[in-house]
Amino acid sequence: FNISRLGNQLMQHNTPWKLVKGSAEDKARAGTVVGLSANLACLLSILIQPFMPDLSAKLQGQLGVTDPDTVNFIPEKMPILLPSGHKIGEPSPLIAEIKQDKINELKVRYAGKQSSRPSPGPTSTPTTAVKADPTLAAALEKEVTAQGNIVRDLKAAKSDKDQISAAVAKLLDLKKQLAIAQGVDPAADSKKGGKKSGNSNKQTSQNKEASPSPQAVAAPPPAAAGSSDPAAVAALEQQVADQGNVVRELKAAKGDKDEITAAVAKLLDLKKQ
Numbered sequence: 001f002n003i004s005r006l007g008n009q010l011m012q013h014n015t016p017w018k019l020v021k022g023s024a025e026d027k028a029r030a031g032t033v034v035g036l037s038a039n040l041a042c043l044l045s046i047l048i049q050p051f052m053p054d055l056s057a058k059l060q061g062q063l064g065v066t067d068p069d070t071v072n073f074i075p076e077k078m079p080i081l082l083p084s085g086h087k088i089g090e091p092s093p094l095i096a097e098i099k100q101d102k103i104n105e106l107k108v109r110y111a112g113k114q115s116s117r118p119s120p121g122p123t124s125t126p127t128t129a130v131k132a133d134p135t136l137a138a139a140l141e142k143e144v145t146a147q148g149n150i151v152r153d154l155k156a157a158k159s160d161k162d163q164i165s166a167a168v169a170k171l172l173d174l175k176k177q178l179a180i181a182q183g184v185d186p187a188a189d190s191k192k193g194g195k196k197s198g199n200s201n202k203q204t205s206q207n208k209e210a211s212p213s214p215q216a217v218a219a220p221p222p223a224a225a226g227s228s229d230p231a232a233v234a235a236l237e238q239q240v241a242d243q244g245n246v247v248r249e250l251k252a253a254k255g256d257k258d259e260i261t262a263a264v265a266k267l268l269d270l271k272k273q
Contacts, residue, residue, distance in 0.1 A: 003047070004040075006040075007037055010033060011033065014030075016033045035084065038082050038086075038088060039079075041059065042059075042060065042081040043081065044059070045063070045071075046071060046072055046074060047074070055094060058094060059094060061089055062088065062090065062091050107176075108176065108177070111180045111181065133181045136181040143174050144171065147167065147170055147171045150167050150171075151168055151171050154167055240271055243266055244267060246263050247263045247264055
């Protein structure tokens, strides 16, 4: 809102917390600025009421509005909603900051279809085990591939460390969502070893480079999505990653066309397995 922006400018420009320590004229000016700012806040509480009624009520409570009916109307001109001498209530943050850990938890909790989301108990943390969703997994694989390329390009260009860290964090979060979409518990999978997750992402990134058709990476490998033999899955993932490197090196070196075709065919066969 422009009203909010102008109200912030009014407060920051006049610095009433400094004026109140000055002369009588400065103190009077400080009172005027604070009073006008409080009225602007009250006007904002009215304007947001149709969209955020709870936040509006909370703001009016902090402003000391005892009878909302006296202020809850949209005026044509700026009115004095809080008269001189009005006492506000106890101020406190209106909106709590959402930490990154909470964001990650919410992403995990609400991943996949609504019917597959777990219902967390009153005292237990939500489980991350959900039913496999091949459609979502295919979409997430593409996102993982794209984000993996971004991370690799940033590292190759020796970009800013913070920028690389942010890109890596996003990639790890996408990989967790992909694991859930494939019906795998990320927490349980991470306990078995972090290399598997890394190889899986590396495989996804290299598959897109090696495959001549987007359909080749449109669905997760059947073994990774539902195999009961994690060791076999890990071995195949490593083979796919190695073969992906072979294909990429052949293409980079502009190798013989038949040799590249054979290498790609072998890679596709490994991905089917």
